[in-house]
Amino acid sequence: MNQPTEPKADKAGVRRHNLSLVLRTVHEAGETTRAAVAARVGLTRPAVSSLVEQLLDLGLLVESGKTFSGQAGRPGTVLKPADTGPAGLGVEINVDYVTVCVVDLTGTDRVRRTEHLDNRDAEAAEVLARAARVAADALDAAAERRLAPAGAGLALPGLVSGGTVRQAPNLGWNAVPAEALFGEALAALRPDTAGLPVASDNEANMAALAELWFGALGDLRTFLHLTGEIGVGGAIVVHGELLRGAHGFAGEIGHLVVDAEGPRCRCGSRGCLEQYAGQTALLAAADATDVPDLARRAGAGEPRPLAALADAGRMLGRAVSGAVNLLDPEAVVLGGIYPQLMPWLAPAVAEELATRVVSGLWDPDANRLRPASATTDASRGAAGLVLHDVLSDPLAYGRVPGA
């Protein structure tokens, strides 16, 4: 029976784990008390108080003057995550824009910058340097709010693994060491960021994380997330964790085959979903100039846009029902260009799901097909990845006490 051995547990590890547990509990509650935390996590009140003191010293929690009576007994001083100190720097680089945000420990977007520019006309290193300039500018604004980056997350439109963009066809990138190039460009502009941890992933994964952490999914933690753009990106979240696969390439729902003899796809296959439900294919089929034009004309009842959307919805439904049969998610979230097209896409998708999903859990009344929240995007997911690291190991990220 082959089983891996995970690391030993020891006393220092226990305290580290419990610091994280307390910080995450406060983070999740937004505002709470020591007593409520103790009741929630099952540690004694003195143990929680000691952990809270350390988190206050680290600058990761703050006390507010007010007291309130939580669900767990006596009134107590209110604890909140700090809105100064370590923050997540989120950077999305896409075909025609760069977006940067800085998110504090409370989960609030504190600084946001978007720059529209065509990233196809420059070398990868130059594009990453552009992104670093936008990020440096955002960090200046963040510093005025007493926020300093604990790390950076990079959302990129391609296959990403081990810090490198293996390929990003829409940018023309191959084997680009994006994390290193971005980190160096940022450190050249702001020497204080030298050595800042940088974590990269593809934009579809980052958008799914944003939906998980900052979206409107509530307790729902196993879902499939599609991002309709020029391609169709996909990400799989299982029990609150991104499923990345063996090499980091999981989630390529845009290349599920919906018609084996269909048009050739840039991936080399034929009849991939994105040949029907990607933005380019959809606009061409509808003879529309852009997505707002498509939505407007569908809303006005024009037959060709309506037919194009119904066809795309059917193809989406085929691919999604296959993914649902494989993965058994609680919901499917449609992001990118899809939320604004839901009125015309959703009925066809829902019909395919109702017919093709074996478990029988996907009748249209089950409300399992949802538009992505308007407030989440890949840059926010990238920032969230940094916050996730801080919450998972507060000791590694808090300030040196007394400094």
Place this chain on the structure above:
Amino acid sequence: MNQPTEPKADKAGVRRHNLSLVLRTVHEAGETTRAAVAARVGLTRPAVSSLVEQLLDLGLLVESGKTFSGQAGRPGTVLKPADTGPAGLGVEINVDYVTVCVVDLTGTDRVRRTEHLDNRDAEAAEVLARAARVAADALDAAAERRLAPAGAGLALPGLVSGGTVRQAPNLGWNAVPAEALFGEALAALRPDTAGLPVASDNEANMAALAELWFGALGDLRTFLHLTGEIGVGGAIVVHGELLRGAHGFAGEIGHLVVDAEGPRCRCGSRGCLEQYAGQTALLAAADATDVPDLARRAGAGEPRPLAALADAGRMLGRAVSGAVNLLDPEAVVLGGIYPQLMPWLAPAVAEELATRVVSGLWDPDANRLRPASATTDASRGAAGLVLHDVLSDPLAYGRVPGA
């Protein structure tokens, strides 16, 4: 940022964790020494000795008289998992047979019974009672070898969740509380098994676990496992864990659509993989009486069987390439009827994979398409599930010391 809070860590929990760590390390090594265990898990030699003493007391480890020099220094007494005491009882109920095995802590199959009978002609309760009779008989044989069941695993041909078979179309079962019925029937025959933990799952999942724990995959821990039978079962293993989905229904690769307008499937959809690559469809297309007949005639170069196998392989390849694009596994394992048909199926499957997988990692030379091992089956996976529980928490399963 919505994050769940996992249980607190404490001292008793740490020891429990480390007992498991040591037991699993010995289990994995087969034979080892205290010093080698200490080196492997990173605990001190005295800590490991104390943990080993407790595992010897619990009857889960034994010392052999011999000593040997492990990789980590001084010679020491050899430690092995006990081949008496707690064992896994694995039970597979399928359409026309029941198989039961008893597997000891070393991972060895010590007792095995198969009874061929048609389970479609009896009520579910009667079928489970038949299985309990075979199991009771196997447990009598196990007792003679001083093995007692620590639990039972049930592998069932259908959608299984929460101890219940939600539906098993090939058995005609709906909402059958299989765990409870089996447990009661077994306890009626052997009162000493009253209260024995019973865990059920579908046969495809159990077969994948058998491959993971007892197969020839080596270090490979992220794979897709297909079982070709009347239907086509599927299971997904990610980093050594079964991916069950939100409701336990993940892995239904047999219902991936390979031709949207194809023949109607018993699931209500059209053009599902099992309409092309399931045993019934394949034998009909080849005009063969059974699988050995098909293999024999394909081996003799008869055109119709060869064409049927190539067509089925192409459809398998389409579905599998979709699953690979979604899940990015290291390998795809073909079990059930497929291993004996590999020479004629594999080329078509491999060609589809090479063309349709986006990551480019699936060219035929990569050797990612494999037949299942001959020595694994669903009953062995079911028994493994019990062993897994014992290895994960030895304290809950060892004998009362001194008893």
